[in-house]
Amino acid sequence: MILTGAGVSAASGLDTFRGHGGLWKQFDAEACATATALYTDPLRVWKLISFMRRAARTAKPNPAHQAIAALEHRLSNEQSLTVATQNIDGLHQRAGSGNVIELHGRLSHTRCMSRRCSLEPFEDWELYETQVPRCERCGAPLRPDVVLFEELLPPDAYRATETAVQTCDLFLAVGTSCTVHPACDFVYEARDAGARTMLVNLEPPESTADAFDEIHLGPAEELLPLLLG
């Protein structure tokens, strides 16, 4: 299984969230990508999401996404590959990966805020920068189908990732420092379950270095084609 983070999409021009000069600072994302903000100032959340949608709409998969997709298509019948991603840009699927778990939701979809509403999440690349959109079925505000701070990961996506982590023979983390929960737990779980563990990232991990059998430092779009090709 492969766990991917923001570093995989950096070469596609999508700002890494926490990186120097990233979205983080520009939008004060820590304050506005929160569940609290969704209720107190939803337009602020939508402005950030609109900015991200605009960037993701025109972004293209890079050699890191392509190497991961190509690996899936080279597998034998007895093998399988699960990609669990913390990214919300959909670039793994656009590169051709078929088995992708989106741990933090998807930028491409919108859903109703009301839990009682029957409206299913729907594909929506609209930008909402002046007005919060409303549900056509119940009138409640609409929200992006992404996981905000203070929110839990989608239970189905989390469980599917745990299953992949506990049953994989190779755990490869790419473009994530594996220091934030739950990514940091996944690598230890994979190692304890007997998997070979590898990290490909620009920077060394702060606290989980001992959990990896191999650490390759460098850009994912350069290292993955070499390692997986």
Ligand SMILES: [Zn+2]
């Ligand atoms: Zn509704």
